[in-house]
Amino acid sequence: MSVLTQFAADARDFLPILLKGCVVTIQLTLAALVLSTLLGFVWALMRLSPYAGLRWSAVTLITVIRGIPIIVQLFYMYFVLPELGVQLSAFQAGFIGLGIAYSSYQAENFRAGIQAVDHGQIEAAQSLGMRPPLVMRRVVLPQAIRVFLPPYGNTMIMMLKDSSIASAITVAELTRGGQLIAASTFKNMTVFTLVALLYLTLSLPLTFFAHWLERRFGRK
Amino acid sequence: MIVVDRIAKAFGTHVVLDDFSLTVDKGEVICIIGPSGSGKSTALRCINGLESYDRGTITIDGTRVDRGDPSIHAIHSETGMVFQRFNLFPHRSAIENVMEGPVYVKRLARAEAHAKAKALLEKVGLATQIDAYPDKLSGGQQQRVAIARALAMQPKVMLFDEPTSALDPELVGEVLKVMLTLAREGMTMIVVTHEIGFAAEVADRVLFLDHGHILEQGPPEAILRNPQHERTRDFLQRVLRPGA
Numbered sequence: 406m407s408v409l410t411q412f413a414a415d416a417r418d419f420l421p422i423l424l425k426g427c428v429v430t431i432q433l434t435l436a437a438l439v440l441s442t443l444l445g446f447v448w449a450l451m452r453l454s455p456y457a458g459l460r461w462s463a464v465t466l467i468t469v470i471r472g473i474p475i476i477v478q479l480f481y482m483y484f485v486l487p488e489l490g491v492q493l494s495a496f497q498a499g500f501i502g503l504g505i506a507y508s509s510y511q512a513e514n515f516r517a518g519i520q521a522v523d524h525g526q527i528e529a530a531q532s533l534g535m536r537p538p539l540v541m542r543r544v545v546l547p548q549a550i551r552v553f554l555p556p557y558g559n560t561m562i563m564m565l566k567d568s569s570i571a572s573a574i575t576v577a578e579l580t581r582g583g584q585l586i587a588a589s590t591f592k593n594m595t596v597f598t599l600v601a602l603l604y605l606t607l608s609l610p611l612t613f614f615a616h617w618l619e620r621r622f623g624r625k
Numbered sequence: 626m627i628v629v630d631r632i633a634k635a636f637g638t639h640v641v642l643d644d645f646s647l648t649v650d651k652g653e654v655i656c657i658i659g660p661s662g663s664g665k666s667t668a669l670r671c672i673n674g675l676e677s678y679d680r681g682t683i684t685i686d687g688t689r690v691d692r693g694d695p696s697i698h699a700i701h702s703e704t705g706m707v708f709q710r711f712n713l714f715p716h717r718s719a720i721e722n723v724m725e726g727p728v729y730v731k732r733l734a735r736a737e738a739h740a741k742a743k744a745l746l747e748k749v750g751l752a753t754q755i756d757a758y759p760d761k762l763s764g765g766q767q768q769r770v771a772i773a774r775a776l777a778m779q780p781k782v783m784l785f786d787e788p789t790s791a792l793d794p795e796l797v798g799e800v801l802k803v804m805l806t807l808a809r810e811g812m813t814m815i816v817v818t819h820e821i822g823f824a825a826e827v828a829d830r831v832l833f834l835d836h837g838h839i840l841e842q843g844p845p846e847a848i849l850r851n852p853q854h855e856r857t858r859d860f861l862q863r864v865l866r867p868g869a
Binding site: 523525526528529530531532533534535536539543544547548 | 705
């Protein structure tokens with residue numbers, strides 16, 4: 406049997422398991438993305454708040470989160486929290502850990518976008534009698550979005566790839582699936598080539614989505 | 626209607642406004658002139674609460690202007706502000722800019738706000754440009770949209786902060802013409818300007834501001850034709866004959 410036909414035969418065997426891993430990878434990425442976006446937005450607003458206490462808390466949080474490796478944060482979620490009485494499933498620990506870890510990057514990104522909006526815009530909105538939440542929603546965010554969407558597209562793709570770190574806390578996602586098959590079959594080349602190709606395939610729609618976001622919001 | 630009572634403001638040790646007082650009656654047009662850095666813009670921005678002041682009081686129809694008080698939002702919507710650099714919302718068309726306040730602050734129905742905004746844009750001579758985005762409009766056109774946007778809130782007073790200073794000379798006239806019409810219609814206006822001709826024609830009163838202090842004030846013919854202070858004379862000479 407040639408190398409290629411052997412590869413095709415193994416792929417047929419392994420793909421069903423790996424595709425199940427893909428589903429978990431997608432769920433994990435989306436959940437972590439939503440959480441990191443929400444948290445990042447909150448940190449960014451705190452960071453830009455007129456109250457020194459809030460600003461200071463946000464800076465501290467962002468610095469701490471950014472200074473600790475993602476894998477260590479996941480270990481904390483999965484192995485340390487239970488000792489403190491908080492029991493999380495591997496998937497919950499994975500998406501919460503990734504979401505928190507990524508929130509610091511999201512926060513800095515949002516902050517840059519919000520700060521790029523000309524102060525005269527805020528004054529014009531205030532002069533119409535708008536209260537701060539309305540100023541944010543109608544004037545600042547629609548303009549800030551042009552600044553933070555291109556890096557946001559990148560963040561989505563990075564999140565997809567970094568979701569593989571959750572394999573270290575036994576989340577049954579794509580990388581973990583690959584590790585398990587490779588460990589029992591020793592077909593490392595076939596397995597990890599398939600895993601690599603699957604990540605690449607998953608990242609393509611995100612790349613298109615990122616471009617679409619940029620086109621949709623990037624003008625005006 | 627507007628009473629500014631001896632307000633003072635300093636940035637650190639730099640005094641911006643010193644003992645500045647001003648009373649404006651309904652329908653009056655006040656022009657504030659003076660060298661740059663004299664505190665003209667700051668005075669105007671204090672009146673609608675965009676800027677805080679350290680001492681004194683400002684009231685509009687009896688309500689104190691206080692940046693720290695929730696009433697500030699109502700004050701904002703009752704005072705129309707026109708900025709030197711227009712500050713139109715770049716992500717919205719001309720008519721959306723004008724509708725923004727009525728729809729989102731006054732909660733007017735869209736159709737009604739649209740009709741009113743259209744009428745205002747016609748009034749400022751932009752009937753054919755209502756759907757244009759700001760980056761497709763000239764400076765003069767943008768400033769006229771900005772005036773319409775402020776008028777859409779039906780303010781008690783219109784504040785103009787050097788509305789023609791960022792414009793090419795040939796576009797100044799179209800903006801001044803709109804302001805002249807407003808003044809003739811009885812709008813209460815406070816205008817910070819370097820357009821002495823406009824002040825002479827439209828103002829009920831001209832204030833000359835120097836180092837945060839009103840050096841002299843009175844009807845335009847008195848201040849502009851026959852200033853009492855050396856500094857006012859100097860300033861007028863420089864403005865009227867650039868380079869002299």
